Amino acid sequence: MKKLWQISILFIVSVLVLAACSSAQSDEGSGESSGAEGEAVKGGEIAIPIAADPTFNTWHPNAYAESNVVNRIIFTGLTKPGKDLSPSPALAEEWSASEDGNVWTFKLRQGVKWHDGEDFTADDVAFTFNDLVLDESLGSNGASNYKSLEEVVVVDDYTVEFHLERPWAALPAYLAFNSEIMPEHKLSGGDPWDNVEFNKKNPVGTGPYKMDTYTSGQSVSLVKNEEFYEGEPNLDKVTYKIVPDSNTQIAQAISKELDIFVMEDKSAIERIESSNDLEVVAADITRYFWIALNQEDERFTDAKVRQAFTHAIDRQAIVDSVLQGYGKVAHGPITPDQQAFYTDEVQQYPYDVELAKQLLSEAGWEDSDGDGVVDKDGEPFKIVFDIAIQGDLERIAQLVQQYLIEVGIDVELNVLEWNAMIQKNIIERDYEMMLNWWSYPTDPDVYAQYGSENAGTGNNIPGYQDAKLDELLQQGQATSDPEERAEVYREAQEYMAETLPYIYLWYPQELQLRNANLQGVPDTYFGATLHYIYEWYLDE
Template sequence: MAVGLAGCGASSEKGKSEDASKESNTLVYGSNDYTRINPAMDEHGEINILLFNGLTAHDGNNEVVPGLAKSWEFDESTYTYTFHLEEGVKWHDGEDFTADDVKFTIESIMDPDNGSENAPNYEDVQEINVVDDHTITFKLDAPNVAFLDYMTMAILPKHLLEGEDMQESEFFRHPIGTGPYKLDSWDEGQAITLVKNEDYFKGAPNIDKIIFKIVTDDNAKAMQMKSGDLDLALLTPKDAKEFADKEGYTCYDMKTSDYRGILYNFANEYWQENKDIIPAINYGIDRQAIVDAVLLGEGMTAYSPIQRNVYNDENIEHFDYDPEKAEEILQSVGCEKKDDGYYYRNGEKLGFVICVGAGDQVRVDIAQAAAQQLKAIGIDVTVEVPAQVDWEGQMAYLIGWGSPFDADDHTYKVFGTGKGANYSSYSNEKVDQYLTEARQSADPEVRKAAYAGFLQELTQDPPYTFICYIDANYVAKSSIKGIEPDTVMGHHGVGIFWNVADWTIE
């Protein structure tokens, strides 16, 4: 997959002089805010990979490679994985890392009382046995071909968390891991400062300090990149383009598996009564116009949650823009268009509210563009940006998901009935069946057929209206070396720090 790297200008003395007031070997990253750093309970977080390690890791091609486990075997007859752990690994507090930490972490995620949205990744784990300090086995009750991907999960220290509340513990404000960086300080709402782990088992990083400077507003990130207050940031397409010819900066226009779409809350009575209008909504959105106007071409139209995966089926219905067909569907289900230009059903105007999380201007713009297009076909859609999202009470949400890893990731737990990341309360027995079949077979042809069935079912019974895939538009000082432009990023553009220990600042 070709990935564009646009050079915004070579390193310059001017660029270096702007950094003169800063420590020369410190990187300042423009980050969203964190209320906690809890990789076991939360689905993602850019900072996790700097502080923690999993048994496995992903390389620049998003393939599974060794992490805290130096090797492993799989017994196909018993569905048992045996992991051989690195020896001599220390937690940031100096304590020894052992297999007991691994068992503790995964069991904590699996414990339903802890409410982890990662739990579906491990629901087929039947037994976890510590053989010795550096050997651990996982016996599954059924095959799970994505299991090695899921063992990239950050391992947490048992000696600090045993008996603690895994949602509320103060540990998650003072995290201690085994990763290449360790927490130095956390100034709430301002900055999280990390310093390099001199005893990192893979070798100490090159950059001494990384500061996650909290900048929640997209416009402010762009301004602070221009002023030199930031060295690296993920910007909106519009803001990133302003650095295209700016000396001392490099633009990384990186592909992602990160899609945007409208999530429908099927627990809301509105969709229990109006689910049959969703196909009309799908045809009523001009996706290419949104990619062009909002993303400035930095992305592509979406029709599938695994569009950048080898198991995608491009032959399913794409719901290409067709406003006439959209209105035909509305009329076919008994809706009537009145003089005000809107459709009505049982005396009620068709319409709903799309909620968008605060601080993400691109999502706001996508939602507003979609709302305007849907008004044009007679559905009264508005956009709200609540201070706090009411997942159970809202009508719809401008969702973002996507994974560059195994196709099981961000499908099984997102669309499976009752799974940890199924925020839409979507339930479809055929979808559950197809996702289980795909998870349990290592045969590529079986998986391909299962995912084709899954995707086809999503077109018959849509959980979302897929809109677009977005690119990750990173801008960095050209003095930063080591960023891999060809790595496909994940949800929220996460993934750029996968090889951070190898980065340098010149």
């Protein structure tokens, strides 16, 4: 089924018309209550699925996608994505940059309490960045986003300065993205990753929900923080159920056991279209899927090999069949929702089996013995392809496997549980080929995923190193003028499309499955809506 790719537009697939809802926070007290049409209703609880056990610390090396969904409502950052996706106040009320762009000053919100009653102050901000993020020995998740940060200086209890090695225009945007502040009084004085009580049992945050109960392999239950600085949340309780199988997630949504989540299996739309109790909302998102070829492996350092792989995979066919048309073939990391920066006027890689074989031949890989597998210097081109169990990733990997076999690559699939994939592929960098995705703030700064200094331990998963690309992306970071910045990133996109640090697959549209009675959810991608979960309510 052909779908129209829409930029910055949301639409609803449902037999119901979405009722008008108010995003205003009610000032009424806690307890069950019903309001007039358009008023938020107090009380009730919802359930959200995640695929694996979370780690309750944004910066922990194991805290990736599943953890982020939970941590986003336990903790808060200095900024958050606004409903227009521009950086908006959270723990910081205002901020400004120095004339040379090397110092950013943030004025912090006063009167904020941690869940245990302690005061939030500038010391917590300094601790988070100086002691967790900038300590390279800790290998903090997300630290590669902050390579230009020298230190955070406490000016007074409610003012901090971010001192940079070089100007960084996207700092407020990155502070809104998986950069929550951690409590110094809970994590200082030892290895923060060894603090099992905090990281795996009883986290203490400043967010709208706080820990109630956690049963590994089953669920995480959070109750509302009545002292939340934005006002008391409407929903009494939010439970994250650990449900790794996407079919089970859909079944539990139909049976009213789950209330909102991102549909990873797009083919499930047909199963829910007949339900009067569910809605599917499609949103553009700053995300791209990719294949990483480990650059420590000499076979993958030749750009012709990476180009051959890209030509060998029928990406449009996967978008049409697996994604049901909810996506667009990718040409680089800058996503189409960033209209001021995105360009598709770059080198293209249409599906072409013969061209893929020709490029492999030019790189020295030919089937010399007629066994169907290309070889070089007597060594057949055999790859172990790691894939995590989540949504339709395994199905996609099977298709990629078949496409590569067709051009003479012997591909063995290695299917991993999500957290095992994080440990093996991301932390240990033990892989040959892997498939995953990047999400990032709605800003074209992708240095963390490509900078040479982030190879090996940071977000540069392939370990790709290129001085020219480093220079372009750092220039983009330092440029604040929108037109000049757009020109820099256009050049960077052209260069990345030629060199292929990653094999770019597609830009997905996100499909959110929602309980039709769940109201107050902003019209944006799921990760951003969670920053406003205190406004959500059930209208039943």
